[in-house]
Amino acid sequence: MHLIWPPDHAGRVIEGAELEDLYTYPAGRTWLAVNFVSSADGAVELGGQARPLSTPPDREVLQLGSDLADVLLIGATTAMVEGFHGVHPDRRTRERRRRHGLADVPPTAVVTTGHGLPADAPVITGAQVPTLVLTCEAAPVDVRRAWTAAGAEVIVAGEGSVDLTAAVAALAGRGLRRIDCEGGPHLFGALTEAGLVDELRLTLSPVLAAGPAGRIAASPLATPVDLHLASALAEADTLLLRYLAQR
Numbered sequence: 001m002h003l004i005w006p007p008d009h010a011g012r013v014i015e016g017a018e019l020e021d022l023y024t025y026p027a028g029r030t031w032l033a034v035n036f037v038s039s040a041d042g043a044v045e046l047g048g049q050a051r052p053l054s055t056p057p058d059r060e061v062l063q064l065g066s067d068l069a070d071v072l073l074i075g076a077t078t079a080m081v082e083g084f085h086g087v088h089p090d091r092r093t094r095e096r097r098r099r100h101g102l103a104d105v106p107p108t109a110v111v112t113t114g115h116g117l118p119a120d121a122p123v124i125t126g127a128q129v130p131t132l133v134l135t136c137e138a139a140p141v142d143v144r145r146a147w148t149a150a151g152a153e154v155i156v157a158g159e160g161s162v163d164l165t166a167a168v169a170a171l172a173g174r175g176l177r178r179i180d181c182e183g184g185p186h187l188f189g190a191l192t193e194a195g196l197v198d199e200l201r202l203t204l205s206p207v208l209a210a211g212p213a214g215r216i217a218a219s220p221l222a223t224p225v226d227l228h229l230a231s232a233l234a235e236a237d238t239l240l241l242r243y244l245a246q247r
């Protein structure tokens with residue numbers, strides 16, 4: 001991939017260990033990196049899914065984000081519509097994770113009030129390690145029991161909706177501090193409102209989508225956060241941007 005920012009290294013081709021270094025989470029602290037792919041005109045989905053927007057370089061950096069993380073974090077709707085079934089590492093991923101001192105398989109943590117995550121969701125039943133369901137008091141007790149019976153670990157944080165600050169603290173308390181958030185827009189909006197986003201990994205895909213799709217973040221209140229461009233790569237007409245939240 002061609003590095004185009006920062007300018008002192010612009011023009012270099014980055015691959016292998018150097019690319020891995022760029023996407024390695026900072027050590028010794030909780031770090032929440034949010035991944036999105038967007039069309040050039042800002043659409044977050046095509047036909048209801050992110051996959052048609054993705055390109056090979058986007059998939060490569062998304063894979064790096066998950067390979068180098070302690071835990072994947074997603075909203076219930078994304079888990080369902082994208083058919084998440086947990087991480088199933090191949091040999092390359094296992095080797096990479098062992099080199100970085102990570103567990104062989106990162107769990108997936110799904111945020112839900114209980115409405116949109118049935119107990120037979122593939123993200124629970126298809127996972128190699130127990131999925132963490134991050135929920136709140138509003139989730140009916142029988143739904144919580146069904147998640148547990150299906151093999152998930154249920155973490156309750158908050159009353160009517162999930163208290164994301166407490167939920168992230170609960171992950172960190174389990175040693176899951178390198179957090180790879182893979183969407184979607186409502187979860188991203190709520191994480192931004194809560195001031196929990198450290199990094200945005202944004203892919204700009206070479207397509208105009210038009211249509212009714214929303215943006216990468218959705219929340220009732222506008223809560224602007226300034227960003228610092230940490231790196232920009234270009235490959236196959238795709239822009240791969242890493243922004244750090246300025247707090």
Ligand SMILES: NC(=O)c1ccc[n+]([C@@H]2O[C@H](COP(=O)([O-])OP(=O)(O)OC[C@H]3O[C@@H](n4cnc5c(N)ncnc54)[C@H](OP(=O)(O)O)[C@@H]3O)[C@@H](O)[C@H]2O)c1
Nearest residue numbers: 036037049050075076077078113116162183184185186187
């Ligand atoms: N382009 C991309 O990179 C990308 C990435 C991911 C998703 N997407 C697309 O985004 C679309 C889905 O969008 P979305 O915004 O609806 O997805 P989402 O953020 O994954 O899911 C929203 C759901 O997450 C739960 N949730 C989020 N914040 C919560 C909180 N604070 N407390 C409790 N529950 C919370 C709720 O689930 P319950 O209803 O169960 O309570 C809510 O309905 C899909 O079309 C998907 O393909 C695109």
